[in-house]
Amino acid sequence: MSATVTDAREAGRRVDEVLERLAASGDREACAAAEELVRVLMDFYGAGLARIVEKLGVERLGGLLDDELVASLLALHDLHPEDVHARIARALDSVRDPVELVAFDAATGVLRLRSAPGGGCGCGSGADAVPQSVEDALACFAPEVTSVELEAAEPPLPLLQIGTRPQAPARAR
Numbered sequence: 001m002s003a004t005v006t007d008a009r010e011a012g013r014r015v016d017e018v019l020e021r022l023a024a025s026g027d028r029e030a031c032a033a034a035e036e037l038v039r040v041l042m043d044f045y046g047a048g049l050a051r052i053v054e055k056l057g058v059e060r061l062g063g064l065l066d067d068e069l070v071a072s073l074l075a076l077h078d079l080h081p082e083d084v085h086a087r088i089a090r091a092l093d094s095v096r097d098p099v100e101l102v103a104f105d106a107a108t109g110v111l112r113l114r115s116a117p118g119g120g121c122g123c124g125s126g127a128d129a130v131p132q133s134v135e136d137a138l139a140c141f142a143p144e145v146t147s148v149e150l151e152a153a154e155p156p157l158p159l160l161q162i163g164t165r166p167q168a169p170a171r172a173r
Contacts, residue, residue, distance in 0.1 A: 069140070100113065
């Protein structure tokens with residue numbers, strides 16, 4: 001590779017791109033060999049990461065779990081010590097876009113979020129679009145999330161004024 005790949009989503013995209021180019025060539029043997037190479041390398045690196053986690057111990061991973069690259073590699077190889085719900089929370093905490101967790105369906109990988117009240121510019125543009133920063137964080141911390149559905153924020157409660165009204169001027173009789 002000509003450039004260093006440090007983003008899990010970009011690395012996956014590039015691997016898929018190379019495999020698709022090989023598939024387009026029509027050479028089935030080359031395609032099968034490339035797919036096997038990817039599997040062998042994944043197994044090799046996964047075994048190495050498992051050994052590191054085992055030797056370090058989960059308690060010593062500490063701040064490494066906040067690192068998107070490390071977290072994505074651990075999750076990819078099913079070595080991340082946190083469950084998917086904790087990693088989803090970690091992903092959402094890492095972004096500035098105000099969203100609230102509604103539900104996660106582990107069977108389908110669908111994550112439902114709600115725009116936080118007061119989020120956005122108030123103009124309604126992109127109200128139903130999941131912010132890219134949220135998608136990127138979820139791809140790193142919780143690759144089990146296959147799609148995200150964004151609900152609109154709950155409308156604010158009406159402001160109730162408590163107090164007395166100004167007295168009406170007395171009428172002349």
